[in-house]
Amino acid sequence: MKTRITELLGIKHPIIQGGMAWVAEHHLAAAVSNAGGLGLIGGANAPGEVVRKEIRLARELTDKPFGVNVMLLSPYAEEVADVVVEEGIRIITTGAGSPEKYMERWKEAGIMVIPVVASVALAKRMERCGAAAVVAEGCESGGHIGELTTMTLVPQVADAVEIPVIAAGGIADGRGLAAAIMLGAAAVQIGTRFVVADESIASDAYKDRIVKARDIDSQVTGRSHGHPIRQLRNQMSREYLKKEQEGASFEELEYMTLGALRKAVVEGDVVNGTLMAGQIAGLIDKRESCQDIVDDIMAGAGKLLSGSQFCI
Ligand code: TUI
DSSP, rough: OOOHHHEEEEEESEEEEETTTTSSHHHHHHHHTTSSSSSEETTTOOOOHHHHHHHHHHHHHSSSSSEEEEEETTTTTHHHHHHHHHHOOOEEEESSSSSSHHHHHHHHHHOOOEEEEEEEHHHHHHHHHTOOOOEEOOOSSEEOOOSSSSSHHHHHHHHHSOOOEEEEESSSSSSHHHHHHHHHHSEEEEEEEHTTTTTOOOHHHHHHHHHHHTOOOOEOOOOOOOEEEEOSSSSHHHHHHHHHHHTTOOOHHHHHTTTHHHHTTTOOOOOTTBBOOOGGGGOOOOOOOOOHHHHHHHHHHHHHEEEEEEEE
């Protein structure tokens, strides 16, 4: 399936892996790229030198294009912004903010910048300052989210900008890809389904929670202080919400979740860890390789879209 995004990024399939903190490291990124999608290394809260190492390790595992996600709330965002240039990265996505202050630096280095946006206003601003595309991410996504759903955000962003739009949030199969194309997107970004991939280093316990999740098993914490995070319900999310309802300060809540994502992903602590995952977790019922995931999505979408005028 050729779209404006497959042509722009030089990839076979219009599937981009989310830049998930702790999960999106070199094994997963390389496996998604080798499967014909675009793998991403998630910079998350990692120092620049850690990201540099991840980039070099990914290069040993794939000769296909892959990118780096720069998480703009990271205390290391500035040094990661330099590392991606020094390492010759060609594709950057950004999350959790506006990358305006890095745009000139990245564009001068010939990098395609693809900001994740949660509103039409930010999408337009990103187009004006030279973004190559945008990811329009709905609040069905796991992790840090905006307000709008994918169904409402994607067509409004697609109408507002000329650059290609990548849909994210609530997409895990061929139906999701086909629907995204119908809404005006030229590709999808997928997170939760790749967390359970064989090549994902996420703990068995984390993967099991996603595979067993039902439709209603995610909830959003942190709305009261403006950092909403979608995750699967567990003791941690319940305690957090209770404290939040009791009016706990931002600092107290932050302290509570310090290192909690690592606990879930790396240590497999699904009781005290933060189990970031999207609403589509209920649809995901097995572990498989990235190649099988990509092939399944493409086969499903191919059937639905055959003869469609929406692909190029
Ligand atoms: O960034 C994400 N998802 C994430 S980042 C993350 S790590 C984290 N840890 C603690 C606190 C916060 C994050 C876990 N999940 N997705 C991309 C995304 N970006 N979703 C929403 C946004 C967004 C929201 C508002 C981007 C820009 C924005 O406004 C910026 C502006 O200046 O208008």
